[in-house]
Amino acid sequence: MDVKTIREQFPILDQEVNGHPLVYLDSSATSQKPLSVIEAIDAYYKQDNSNVHRGVHTLGTRATDKYEGAREKVRRFINAASTKEVIFTRGTTTSINTVAHSYGRANLSQGDEIVITPMEHHSNIIPWQQVAKATGAELKYLPLQPDGTIDLKDVKETVTENTKIVATMHVSNVLGTINPIKEIAEIAHANGAVMLVDGAQGIPHMKVDVQDLDCDFYAFSGHKMCGPTGIGVLYGKKELLEDMEPVEFGGEMIDFVHLYDSTWKELPWKFEGGTPIIAGAIGLGAAIDFLQEVGMDNILAHEEKLIDYAMEQIRTIDGISVYGPERRAGLITFNLDDVHPHDTATVLDAEGIAVRAGHHCAQPLMRWLDVTATARASFYLYNTPEDVDRLVEGLKKTKEYFGDVF
Incomplete structure (x- = not known):
């Protein structure tokens, strides 16, 4: 599966947000649309x-x-x-x-x-x-x-x-x-x-x-x-x-x-x-x-590799809680210690990284998790390991920023 060729079919991905190349990690809310x-x-x-x-x-x-x-x-x-x-x-x-x-x-x-x-x-x-x-x-x-x-x-x-x-x-x-x-x-x-x-x-x-x-x-x-x-x-x-x-x-x-x-x-x-x-x-x-x-089997295999890499990388960050099982679909829901997920999403957006923050229309599950809200990065066929690296880098900047503030 040639992700570079696939990305070329999505014109919205070829833009900058807040001075940075867009990293779109909110496909669970809505996916982007190919030219076709x-x-x-x-x-x-x-x-x-x-x-x-x-x-x-x-x-x-x-x-x-x-x-x-x-x-x-x-x-x-x-x-x-x-x-x-x-x-x-x-x-x-x-x-x-x-x-x-x-x-x-x-x-x-x-x-x-x-x-x-x-x-x-x-x-x-x-x-x-x-x-x-x-x-x-x-x-x-x-x-x-x-x-x-x-x-x-x-x-x-x-x-x-x-x-x-x-x-x-x-x-x-x-x-x-x-x-x-x-x-x-x-x-x-x-x-x-x-x-x-x-x-x-x-x-x-x-x-x-x-x-x-x-x-x-x-x-x-x-x-x-x-x-x-x-x-x-x-x-x-x-x-x-x-x-x-x-x-x-x-x-x-x-x-x-x-x-x-x-x-x-x-x-x-x-x-x-x-x-x-x-x-x-x-x-x-x-x-x-x-x-x-593209092939649904190819999409699934791509996401499985991507989520394995993302889980491995995101756990290198100190003070992060990840919710859900080890075997999972292509999304990671998490919270940084002492940082509200809306603040996390705001800092990431300043870096051109789009994630979701809130209760995700799942308030009973938020209570079961004993949280009020979470941040979520969700991946799809057009995402790459480089997108994961940008996310991890952005989360580390978020921790540094709020560490300096408090």
Whole structure:
């Protein structure tokens, strides 16, 4: 994998920030976009801009072909059995909310259980809190091991015959923990529950085969995988989606509308009310083309080497706490002793290094870690060992600066 050639595809990386070459280490929040994605969106608006499915004119046909072509690209990318199982949404949050409010409210009642983990992003906590309040179901949490991993023994003890939904993230956006999705899904199914996976941090970095994982739902966003913002995907098994009601109503998702009743289109369109995110879907399709050209196995191998090097180098710094397991995805969450993470991020930004600081939409996990906030450096296919060196150098300058101040 030629990282130098890959970096040339990302024009945003070729700039200075505060007088220093940019080092972008915030891909877990949003990834940068290659030229092919930018050009695909630009070409749609310049040449094919039209609404989809409705018109018989040439622009409408071309736009529809590109939009539905993107759906087929997603289907192949995740190995879904049918394009009927691929629903375009605004992102992971919308996808999870669709399952929570359509499937959850219809299938949960008093005495039922929803099982999630304390490491979840707020987008995979709050919808289930609301569904539990509305239905009387109990929200239960899997315990975490001291390093922030899940023990399958605890899954077997927590998931019971009363459990109806198990929902967990594929990869933690804070700890980098890679959860054993296939094994958790097997336990969920053995107890009659369905399995939802928040794949926002998983699918950009590794091959995902939803049939092999045997998850019932898989949610992800385009903007974390080199695609545009505002587009995401909900994968769902066809038999489950067919029994679910839409959560948005209006144009495009209907079959027939009468004065007092209406019927819905077939999958996947019954969940895509209104004018869809056409340019976003086309951009996501281009992002998938780009990632497949690079190779998901190559991306994973590159990140594994990079994170090993980063962990080795960052631990040469005195007075730094690193959170999460040894085997992790391509991110490091940390705190410098006696330095607030926002101050750390500010000093690094002055050096042209972009990292994230805060609670990362994971306040329950921050409490579990006994911190109020952390700093996070997250890596992707365009990062290099030199980026790691710049980060380490910047952290040492941060320590020196605050050592002098105090």
